[in-house]
Amino acid sequence: MGISELQLPQSVTAHSLVDAKALSVKLAADVAERLRAAIAAKGQACLVLSGGRSPVPFLEKLATEVLDWSKVTVSLADERWVPVEHADSNAGLLARHLFQGAAAKARFVSLYQQAENLDAAAAKADQALAELPAIDVLVLGMGDDGHTASLFPNSPNLAEGLDLTSKRRCLPMLAPSVPHQRLSLTRSLLASAAFIALSVQGPGKLATLRAALEGNDLNEMPIRAFLHDPLSIYWCP
Secondary structure, X not given: OOHHHOOOOXXXXXXXXXXXXXXXXXXXXXXXXXXXXXXXXXXXXXXXXXXXXXXXXXXXXXXXXXXXXXXXXXXXXXXXXXXXXXXXXXXXXXXXXOOOHHHHHOEEOOOOOOOOOHHHHXXXXXXXXXXXXXXXXXXXXXXXXXXXXXXXXXXXXXXXXXXXXXXXOEEEEEOOOOOOEEEEEOHHHHOOOOEEXXXXXXXXXXXXXXXXXXXXXXXXXXXXXXXXOOEXXXXXX
């Protein structure tokens, strides 16, 4: 069973790779190519990434790609509301696995903000994201429950998070598992990216993708909000 057997919309391109290493190499090459093209066209590029454990090989490969990292702005699709030193911090993940060597010259726009509560932190992140250039490349992941970024099924702010007309760039979101408190870019900002990649691995994620394609309730599986936009899916068993 592979991704070629799914009924994908015409706007979706699928890349089936043999394993996680091949996926990381292909995705890193494609992302770097688009960043180089953006730099050539307008003198800068903007990249928004997702955290978690599975992107580590991709991030390490991307760090070795030859491009003018000093002209690249990097941010995150979502973040746990924890300091960068915390083991669960996505900013910390990028510091360890991407911002090494030449890639350390990239400018980073952090979502994490110190504040008295999550709502205040999200408001601060929203202001910080006003400085984010137009997104050239967005790399999304997907959970087994069909969430992407930190747009979780049935989360209190999900309706606004999925609203394409929302003026908010970042919202406080609650995950069903620990740590509960998250900061997430909104669909209105995420969907503005010139190129969107979805990286998924394993038969479990393939089953989730199939279920997402078979329905249209965004609240049930928020990844559905992105499956009919121009999208490139990178999958391996």
